[in-house]
Amino acid sequence: MSETPKRGIVFRDPVHNLIHLDEDDGFLLELIDTLPMQRLRRIRQLGVSWLTYHGAEHSRFSHSMGVLHVAGKILSTLKKRYRENEEVSGLLEKNRRTVLAAALLHDIGHAPFSHAMERLFKANADHEKRTISLLKNPELGIPEKLAKVGVDVEEVASVLQKLHSRRFLCDIVSSQLDADRMDYLLRDSLFTGVEYGQYDLDWVAAHLCLGKEPLSRDDGEQNEPVLRLCLDEKRGLYAAEQLIIARYHMTMQVYFHRTTRMWEALLLCLLKKAASVSVEAGDLLDDRLPGTPPVLLEFLKTSGAISDRDFLRLDDGTLTTAMEGWRESGDQFIAELSAAFLERRKKLPDGTRVFECIELTKKDPVDFGRLMGTLEGATKDFPAWKWELDEISKWASYKDFFHTLKKTKGKENAENTTSIMLSDGNLDSIAEPVEFRSFLFKSMAENSEDVVRLYAHHTVAAEINSLVLKFNLA
Amino acid sequence: MHYSIILPLLIQELGQIEGRKKFQKIVHILQCAGAPFDERFEFAQFGPFSSTLKAEIDHLDVFEILSEEQRVNTYVFSSGKRLPELRQAGLLSESPAWSGFAKGLNGKSASELEALSTTLFLLERGYQGEALDTKFEELKAHLLEFYENAKEQGLAILQNRGKWQPLQAAV
Structure with missing residues (x-):
């Protein structure tokens, strides 16, 4: 394992200022140094948003470090709040490394241009499937590095897939209150310069607690009650509203920005055509895809069904390099769209x-x-x-x-519990979806278009x- | 296929579906079996669940393409007043290849479907053998009576994806 100094390791981060790793968290350094993690430095967090917001050049790597940091904050809050409850504090202690590893590695399966590529091929429709494949692949070394500190890679995978029997551990990494969105909202807001994404992270993270899943079966025999990550009902409601408003504004202003989505549509159409040409051409490459890196050609020909090793050789740079060659394509459509993308040209000369x-x-x-x-x-x-x-x-x-x-008409009870939940923090209390308590949430639910x-x-x-x-x- | 076509097509073929859970599980299982449903499913309290599918059903209900009626302890889905308009516009094919398979699913109970859908979700994520058995028991101990059958059917569905062989009867 990497030698970690007694004082631990500190990373500078533009959102969280300092990210600390404790002395006994050397395994995280080893995970950071793996190929799947290092590749994320070459994948932009916001796909093609940099064509609209020039500051949006931040990477999936910096976001992953932020998620690790926020997951650590959440674990600390829960540890403090439940320090006198042996079962919960034992569970938190036992699973701390598993949750931190899941938080750090949660995005390793992203294809170039992040979410944009999920719309291209069915094989890439869910980046989480590729994340699991990379995570478990023994050739890439992650299972071994985890095993050295007593962490089972299957447990990390369970947390990421929401299949862990302790549901609140999954919630820390993937839910409406997860470390993922708590980081990306602040980070995307900072780098795009769109300040609507700001919210009070410290307050939210400090007022997290646990509550009983409202839909859980509590028959006392076959199924134990399921605990969920919640916000403290007394102090968390307004923080939850602020978080949701921040997400709403970021969604409309940044993630679903009309021009950004146009660049994404253009990129997808270009790649759809390139994929069609690559299949037609077979092994006899003609002048329609000049200068295409072999790994990208394989990706296009197989509709994204490539090996983990090949997948790791694809990043944003691979695609833009290919487009540089495609400017000279014998296919007018491919040449036109490649040049338009590289030159950020929205209009033709006329x-x-x-x-x-x-x-x-x-x-x-x-x-x-x-x-x-x-x-x-x-x-x-x-x-x-x-x-x-x-x-x-x-x-x-x-x-x-x-x-x-x-909100479904006439609904009295939650059909599903994927929203933010409130609880008084008592482990016997049934959590309540926040839209049942918040006028603002109800109104947004009924009026969102x-x-x-x-x-x-x-x-x-x-x-x-x-x-x-x-x-x-x- | 776009949801505004394939969900009405499903209701046209099945007549009615009793329960929101059944609707979710039928679509998930059909998707695993190769039918062109695009929704993304995540694991939730009652097994695989798609919030996208829920929103799509709500949308079609608002426009009276589907009808969601609340009855005692359940919701029943059937054709809405305007579903025939889709048929008149020639947008609903007579009978898709997966129709018989879907009817077979609709004849099962919500618990059987939850067991099968959960098993498929695990199989698609690489669980097999003992790991599959253990994980199923960990997540769905109350459905163990349906598990052996679900495992057999789940493996057959993935092996014969797109071939639409009828499901064997529940044991």
Whole structure:
């Protein structure tokens, strides 16, 4: 194990100032030094947002360090609050390293440009699956480094997949109150310069507690009561509201920014076309994908189903390097989109937008179905690489923000408990979803609107616009 | 396939689904078996759950494509008043390849489906053999009576993905 000085190790961090690792946390240093973690330095946290917010150059690596730090804060709060409860303090002590490892490694499965790539191929639709594969892969050394300090890699995987029997341990890493979003909101806010994302982390982290899952079976025999991570009902309500407002504003201003999503649509359309060409060309590469790194070519040909080793060779740089070569592509579409992306050129010389954004303001499913039926049914006129549907309701990248607020008519009880929960901290008390207590949450749940956009390449934009009008969706 | 087509298609084929849990589990199992549902599922208190699917069902209910009716102890889903409009527009195919398989699922109880859906979720995440047995018991001790059958069916579903072989009857 790495030699860690007695005073521990300190990292400077632009969000949290100093991140401390204790003397006996040398294993975390070893994990930080693995290839899957170091690769995250070359993957931007916010995909293509840097094309809109020039400061948004921060990496998945710095975010992962932040999540490690916040998870440590949460564990400390719980340890202090339940210091007299032997069972809980024992559980926290026993699982501390498992939770910290899960927090640090939670994003290693991200493909280039972060969430953008999850929309390209089904094989990459869920970065968490790749995270688990990399985590457990013995060739990459993580299981061995964990085993040396008595941590079972399967337990780390269980926490990440929400399959650990102690649910509150999963909640620390992945829930509406997790270390992940507590870090990314502050970090994304700082680097984009959008201050709406700020909230009081210290207050939130200091007022976390545990409560009984409202839907848990408590038959006393087969299933033990399930404990969840909650906010203290007396001190946490306003902090929860502040956190949710911060997320709402960041979602609308940054994550679902109209122009950012246009660049993402352009990138996806470019890669869809490149993938189609790579399959057509087979082993006989022609002039349509010049200068493509072999590992990217394999990624495109196999619709993302590549080995862990090859996956680790893909980062944001691999894709932009390929685009540099594709500027000279014999395929006009590929050449045009590569140049537009690299030069951040939204318009052609004649002033036409490369991609048009068409907002669908009406959401009638019958009309929408007619539109989709027409677009998907006429692949010759509207090939898949010329348009991209962007629905905020389909957008799970930031963990279903809107869906946590949806309220079903006439609902008296929670159908699911994926939202923030409040409790008095007593382990026998049943936790309550925060929307049952907060006027603000109820109002947002009842009034939040879906955003649906179609991004269309200039060669099909006019026809698609006509269809949108014809089907009464604008 | 877009949810505004495939969810009405599912209801058209099944007539009705009794219970929100059953709806969630049927879609999850169909997705594992190869039907073109796009929702992302996470593990929740009652097994695999998709908040996206819940929002989609709510949306279709608001527009009266589906109907969600509250009855004693359950919610029943059926065709909404406007579902025929989708059919008239030629957007609902007569009978998808997975129709019979879905009907087989709808004939099972919510607990059986929760056991099968949980088993599939674990199998897809690499659990097998003893590790699968242990994890299932850890998470769903109250459903152990359905486990052996769920394991057999889950393995068969993943092996025959997209072939739509009928599920064997529950033991």
